[in-house]
Amino acid sequence: MKTWFITGTSSGFGRKLTEKLLERGDRVAATVRNATALTDLQARYGDRLWVATLDLTDPAAIRRVVDAAFAELGRIEVVVSNAAYGLFGASEEVTDEQIRHQIDTNLVGSIQLIRAVLPYLRAQGGGRIMQLSSAGGQTTYPNFSLYHATKWGIEGFAETVAKEVAPFNIGVTIVEPGATHTNFASGLVQAPVMEAYEHTPAGDVRRALLGNTFPIPGDADKMAQAMLDSADHAPAPLRLALGRDTYADVRAALVARLAALDAQREIAQSMVQEGA
Incomplete structure (x- = not known):
């Protein structure tokens, strides 16, 4: 039996991972924004599910919850930084407040969570x-x-x-799911719409998403299982690409960037001091 710490377990991948882990007999320390979101699982699995409310925009709360989880549960083998949401709108449309909240949640919150768990993972x-x-x-x-x-x-x-903590036997995996049937689209925060972007690629994507014509090929259950399986791989894979669209889109992006870099090889290599 392993113990996992997972943020954002009310729905989506967080909920799916929690359900699968509890079904197979593991323990889960789960964080939610709504204290009642996992009452059904708590009733079914008892003390194998430890639940705490957490707002990732509060660094002090992150440290308190992490401290409490390790204090009460002891060794935690896997930490899943999952909680996040999407801000939807052209860059000129989004508000200053929306920008701040998106960065504080997805980026700063995830950074602070990892920083909070590292001392415990090193110690164990x-x-x-x-x-x-x-x-x-x-x-x-x-x-x-x-x-x-x-x-x-x-x-x-x-x-x-991942490079910094490898000497401490701590593995890091970046999970890259593609478009998947979770509640991600319904949880999008939308920016005020500007007419200027109506007939641009931004407008095209908006219409596709809101009109439910945006392709969503990913299977959330299969992806969650792949995440669980990857935790047993040693060494930890640095990245885990999940989805046919992820493979195609990421590969195309990498090939294009490599081609652009190679096209600048001569000028890049000429930027040296005389005698160097």
Whole structure:
């Protein structure tokens, strides 16, 4: 039996992972924003489910909840940083308040969670951190600029942490799901619409998403199982791409960036001091 710590367990991947882990006999320390979100699972699984309310925009609360989870449960083998949401709107449309909340939740909150658990994982001799990103951690789509900013940012942070903590037997995996049938779309926070963007790629994506014509091929159950399986792989995979669309979009983005880099090879290599 392993013990997992998972944020954002009210719905989506967090809820799916929690259900699968409890069904197979593991323990879960689950965080939610709504204290009653997991009452059905608490009634069914008793003390194998530890629940705490947590707002990721509150760094002090993150530390309190992490401290309490390790104090009450002892060793926690896997930490899943899952809680996040999407801000939907062209970059000119989103408000200053929306920008701040998106960054504080998805990026700063995830950073602070990882920082809070590292001392415990080091002290116990190792563990695994699973950071939920998305295909949008390496690709971009109109109307998701702030969401992408947080996912590209957390991928850079997590990849660096992986190098820093490898000597302590701590593995880090960045999970990149594609479009999946979860509640992500319904949970999008939308920016005020500007008419200027109606007949642009941003307007096209808005109509596709709100009109339910945006393709969503991913199977949430299969993806959750792949995440659970990856926790047993050693060494930890740095990235876990999940979804046919993730593979196609991320590969296309990487190939395009590599081609652009190769096209600048001559000028890049000429930028050296004389005699160097």
